[in-house]
Amino acid sequence: MTTSPTRRALLAAGAALGAAGPALAADDLRRESLRAVADDGVRLHVREIRPAAPRGAPLILLHGARAPGVASFDLPVAGGSLAADLARRLNRAVYLLDARGYGGSQRSEAMNRPPEQSRPLSRAFEVVRDVDACRRLVALRTGVERVGLVGWATGGMWAGFYAALRPETVAGLATINALYGGGDVHTMLGPGSNFAQPGQPRRFDPATGGYALYPAASLLGVWERNIPSSDKDAWRDPAIAQALATAVIDSDPDSGRHDPPRFRAPLGALEDSFYQACGRRLYDAGSITAPTLLLRSEHDFWSRPSDLEAFAVDAARSPSVRTVNLAGATHFVHLDRPERGRERLLAALIDHFESASA
Numbered sequence: 550m551t552t553s554p555t556r557r558a559l560l561a562a563g564a565a566l567g568a569a570g571p572a573l574a575a576d577d578l579r580r581e582s583l584r585a586v587a588d589d590g591v592r593l594h595v596r597e598i599r600p601a602a603p604r605g606a607p608l609i610l611l612h613g614a615r616a617p618g619v620a621s622f623d624l625p626v627a628g629g630s631l632a633a634d635l636a637r638r639l640n641r642a643v644y645l646l647d648a649r650g651y652g653g654s655q656r657s658e659a660m661n662r663p664p665e666q667s668r669p670l671s672r673a674f675e676v677v678r679d680v681d682a683c684r685r686l687v688a689l690r691t692g693v694e695r696v697g698l699v700g701w702a703t704g705g706m707w708a709g710f711y712a713a714l715r716p717e718t719v720a721g722l723a724t725i726n727a728l729y730g731g732g733d734v735h736t737m738l739g740p741g742s743n744f745a746q747p748g749q750p751r752r753f754d755p756a757t758g759g760y761a762l763y764p765a766a767s768l769l770g771v772w773e774r775n776i777p778s779s780d781k782d783a784w785r786d787p788a789i790a791q792a793l794a795t796a797v798i799d800s801d802p803d804s805g806r807h808d809p810p811r812f813r814a815p816l817g818a819l820e821d822s823f824y825q826a827c828g829r830r831l832y833d834a835g836s837i838t839a840p841t842l843l844l845r846s847e848h849d850f851w852s853r854p855s856d857l858e859a860f861a862v863d864a865a866r867s868p869s870v871r872t873v874n875l876a877g878a879t880h881f882v883h884l885d886r887p888e889r890g891r892e893r894l895l896a897a898l899i900d901h902f903e904s905a906s907a
Contacts, residue, residue, distance in 0.1 A: 577601070578636055580623075582653070585646075585686040587678040594653030595683050596623060597690065598632050599642040606720040607642040607687050608635060608697040608902070611680065611704030614818035615768055617652025618645030620796035621701060622883070628891070629789045631883045635699075638899055642691055646683040648676045648707070650760065650815035652800045659759050660813055667759030671815035673710050673831055680711040684718055695720040697902055698839075701883065702726050702851050703818040706825065709860070710832040712839055716866075721905045723842040723898055724860075726880055728822055730830035731855030739826035744819065751827050753820045762811040765794035775879040777848055785885045793884065822851075834863040840905035841870045844897060846878035846890060869905070873897045 583595040596619055610632055612621040622632040622645050636643040647654040650671040659667035680698075688694050697720055700708030705727025712719040733740055733751075741750040744757060769790055776784045798804045801812035821831055834841075841864055843857045861870045875882055875897075878890025885891050 578633055583644075583686060583690075585679075585682040587649070587682040589675075589678060591649045591679065591682075592655040593649065593679050593682055594618075594647040595686060596632075596645040597642065598623065598636045598645070600636055600640055603636075603640055603642040603691075605639065605641050605902075606693055606695055606697050607644060607691050608639070608699055609644045609646060609680065609683055609687065609708075610635075611646060611698065611700040611707050612648070612651065613702035613704050614822070615763060615814045616793065616797050617647040617654075617800050619647075619652065620793060620800055621645075621704075624789060624792040624796060624884075626786070626788045626792045628786055628887065629792055629884065631895070634895055635898060635902075638895075639902055641697075641902070642687075644683060644687055646679060647800075648679050648815075650813075650817075654679070656813070660815070664758030664760050664762075664816075665756070668755055669753070669757060669816040669820040670759045672817035673707060673821045675817070676707050677711045677714055680707060681715065681718075684715075694718065697721040697723070699723045699898065700725065700727060702880070703728075703822060705852075706821065706831065709834060709837070712841075713832040713834060713836045716836055716838040719837070719839040721841075721902050722837065722839045723844065723901055725844045725883065725894070726846055726849045726852045727843075727856065728825040728852050729834070729856040729860045730825045730828055731853055731857070731859035733826070733828035735826035735853065736850060737826075738819075738823050739828075742823070742826075744823050753823045757816055757819070760813050760815045762807065762813055763797075764807075764809050764811050765798050766809075768797060769794055772879070772881045772884075775848055775850060775881065777877070777879075783886075784879075784889050785881070789884050825856075830859075830863070834860050834867075835865055837864050838866050838868070840901070841867045842897060842901040843870065843872045844875060844894060845872070846875045846880060846882045848878060849880045851880055871901070 698708040705724030
C-alpha cells in the first residue's frame, strides 16, 4: 500500500569507549564514539547519539556504498543530521555504524594494496556480521535487545538482509532508495552494463577491483546531476554539500596521500547491487517479521519501483508493509532542503517507528 505521512507526523517533523564526537550548535544530544567487534574479529566504529532519557527501541542507521555513517547521517550543520532529528523527535538512542572498510572501522590489508589485487570487498554477507555486532553493542549499552533499522541505498539492502536473517532482533525496518531484486532492467547496473564481465552479461566483472578511490567532487557531482533543477543551491544547502565533502575526505586517514584528496570505498556493495539489478534477491524478505516501511524518491537513480513491489509481495510475514513515494525527491533526500522531500521523509520515519512502537 502506498501512503503519505500522517498530519501528526508532519507536524512532528516540522516541529563507552572512545572520545565524544563533535556536537552541533545548541545541541541537547550526547555523542560518543564506540567500538564493536564482529564475530570474525573485524573492529568497527559506531557513533552513539542519544537524548538525556531515551525511550523505545534504539535505532541503527546504515549508510550506503560510498559515504560512511557520520558523513551520511550526522553532519555538523543545520539540516545535515538525520540521526539527530530522529533521536530528538522520537526520543530514541540512535547509532551510526561504519561497515567494515568504511570510515572509522577496520580496513582489510587488501585496501592498502592496489585495488586490482583483490576482489570486491565488504560484501553483504560480511556486513550483516557488522550489523549484528553493532546490535549486540547497543543491547549492552541500553539493555534493549530489539532495534529499529534504517538503511539508505545499499544500507537498505544490508538492513533488510539482517532483518531477514535475525528477525527476532528487529523491532522495525525502514529502507530508503534500496534495491531488492525486483527486475533485470536498470539504467546504470545489471545485465550488459559497464560492470558486467565481458562475455558474461549477468556476471559482475571480477577485474573491477576490491575498492575505489573517490574525490569528494565525484559524490557531489552525483548529487547535483540527480537534482531536477538548474539551481542546485535552491535544492540543497551548499553548507551541507561542503560538510559532506569534508566528512568523506576526513573519513579516510589516507585521503591526504592523493592530490586532490580521495577516500577509499569498498566495492562489495557495487557487486551486490549489480546482482540485485539483475533481478537476483540476495535475501528473502519472506522471513522478516518487523513492521516495514519502504521509501523511494521519485528521482532516485538507484532503486526502482519494482524493487518495492517485489519486496512487498515477498514480505508475507511482516505485520505491515507500507510504501511511500517521495514525489520530486532525489537519492540524497535526507540531505536536501526540507521542502524538497526531507521533511516528508522524516515525517514518514517518525510515523512508522511511533506507530509500530518499534
